[in-house]
Amino acid sequence: MKIVILAAGIGSRLGNPFPKPLTPLKNGKSIMQMMVENIDKNFSEHDVYVVVGFKKNSIMENFPQLAYVYNPYFDQTNTAKSLVRALRKCKGESVLWFNGDVVFDEKLLKNLRPHIDEDTSFVAVNTNSVGDEEVKYTLKNGFVDQLSKEVKNGLGEAVGVNFISKNDLSQYIARLEECGENDYFERGLELLIEKDNAKVKAVDISAFNCMEIDFQEDLDNVNKFL
Template sequence: MSTQIVILAAGMGSRLGRSLPKPLTELSDGRTIMQQQFDNIHAAFGADAKVTIVVGYKLEHIVEAFPDADFVYNEEYDQTNTSKSLLRALRAGGSGGTLWMNGDVVFDPEALRRAAKLVARDQSFVTVNTAKVSDEEVKYTTDAEGFIKELSKTVKGGLGEAVGINYIASHQKAALVRQLARVGDQDYFERGLELAIEQDGVRIEPVDISDLYAVEVDFAEDLERANLFV
């Protein structure tokens, strides 16, 4: 079984105020956000690692920029959230596990090299940052054994923030697909993970990358912060 690698890039990204899809935003080193992600993927998993991009808004620009990728189209990109984009990608993938990331995250290459160890043993995980816990971000708590218990923006007493780089093991993928199909169109994929934990007993490990940089670019100030690292 081979690992499916997915970048979620269907959204309109209107908060950043750019004409192109947000993943094509240029960084200070001349690369786009998505090119930085591709470079990190290839550094961790090899130059031949195949990437599937979920596209929607102005998809032709992403297809032109990354012609060697595989593509899944979310035709309801303006009406649905990341739960439905991920659902489409999982249904299009094979029987192996799936590693996925939001298409607007600029992150340290070491994050995927660290995560690759869990991918190799087919262990589901969510990467987290315990250095800060902002109200508007997806937060998490853990159970007595240290696995993820709650995962949403409304979590109280969160231990940290989810970074947006995740993996679902091959034997747990069906449960996640089922839950993503059930959640609302405007739900984030984290809701599907939370239900899979609660109702299907899926065990997801938090991978702490607080010592590394990972910036979700929503606003101009986020882009400025990301440019400090690249």
């Protein structure tokens, strides 16, 4: 299995002059440092690809041990086009990937391990109330049906931790390539479900601390549980 961290974006909503994954937290670590440490405790940092773009050198200098994929169009494209660049490096493998602005409890990965071992594609979700900016999901016959910020009557939030089986990877790459420049990778999953009848589970991780940091309010809430 390979692991991908999406860290190419500008992260303008938080207002940092540096990449959002380098945002310092109350515990003295950055978002990405916490993520990499949690990954390495459960898997191996040698299996990690980081997709970089905005001020890429600052991330690479902080984490010289990781492998990198560069999205030169980071200011013109969204996560679908960043992710597909990394997935092309992972053919024949299953892939676990993270948005680079997610802070999560190390125990989360232990909880996800059985689902990873089953090699069944999944999206990690919670069942919290959600607003306009969150990626929401619905289910059909027990599997993910819709997955986007525009979903009506969503059951909760997709938290930015996802897994694609090696059996679905080639088709998912093709669907991401179909996506528009401004699409999120969730659109590729919707196309995979719709056009290839892929079965993507929603794994409820509501029992664990896991939050994407988009705004200062999110950062404040994360620092509270740290």
